[in-house]
Amino acid sequence: MEGNRLPAGSTEPRGPAGEGGARGQTVLRIEALQVYFVKKRLLEKMTVVKAVDGVDLDLAKGEILGLVGESGSGKTTLGRAVIGLVRPTSGTVTIMVDGEEKDVGAAKGKEWKTLRTHLQIVFQDPFSSIDPNMRVYDALRLPLQANGVKSSGEISAKVSDVMKRVGLPEEVVNNYVFQLSGGQRQRVGIARVLLFNPSVVVADEPVSMLDASLKGDILNIIERESRERGVAFLFVTHDMAVAKVVADRIAVMYLGKVVELGPADEVISFPFHPYTKAMLQASPTIDPSMKDKIRSVNIVGELAQSTAHPSGCKFNPRCPYVMDLCRQKEPPLAELKPGHVAACWLH
Ligand SMILES: Nc1ncnc2c1ncn2[C@@H]1O[C@H](COP(=O)(O)OP(=O)(O)O)[C@@H](O)[C@H]1O
């Protein structure tokens, strides 16, 4: 799992050169993205949930970008906006397809359908997207047919190719999805997205429901697909330890905003933001010797309601280092080391 952790835009290869070819060109650009939800209940005041509140991120070919944050920080909403499942309130998501830039939010009809094959999503619970009463073969055949692959020879070749890539034995194709173990089910979930040779995959907590040993298997598949085929992953997790194992870079999200972003080793070993430090301490599987290096950061309280963001730095009510400035003004993301940015007035 070792590799040089490169920021987007670098042209150096991370691992052995594979079919994916050159790494490093930007394949996905998220710019000034906001997703607000308006909630209105009878006899109640209207409230606005700022689920994503101004995010800029790039994803390079073959890169695994870990998106880390507590539950409610806006990770899933960001991931869904990236693949066009929720409409942004403002901002854009651009994907590069055959050297051309495509605006995900503006695509319609046939163009949208094509874009969607390049942009895929893996969910935490594969049951949410796959009918458990289907045979595995059908779970893989139907999406192909829906996208115009008609020849049964081509279908069975593609099915057998993805089954190998995710480590499912051939005979499993005849099983019903409900008969599979949790790990096998998630392999089918991943196989389904790999059928289309996507350039970008949003993986939303893909291993959170799995035991430790199965986690590693799934992370290996993701690593290999990124290295050998240049698939870029936006890997959403609440667990720093998982991000540490799989990600090239880590983005830490708090109440709709990225508060720290940098090469994974850097963010884990030399975090700048007090929230990142707290996340690292909360992660039970991070090497304990590493934890000692991080000065004890005890954050207080719960994630603020995303309808009532505090003024200034959103983290200020929970931050042990809070200063007056933090309550008055929101800190911008500043580059504190090459490729490593954080939004904190302490730095
Ligand atoms: N469809 C929706 N309608 C209203 N609020 C939503 C909707 N989806 C998410 N939210 C709210 O947006 C915030 C971010 O949620 P989410 O993106 O699921 O965070 P995470 O994945 O980090 O747990 C939460 O406050 C959540 O309640």
Ligand SMILES: [Mg+2]
């Ligand atoms: Mg989520």
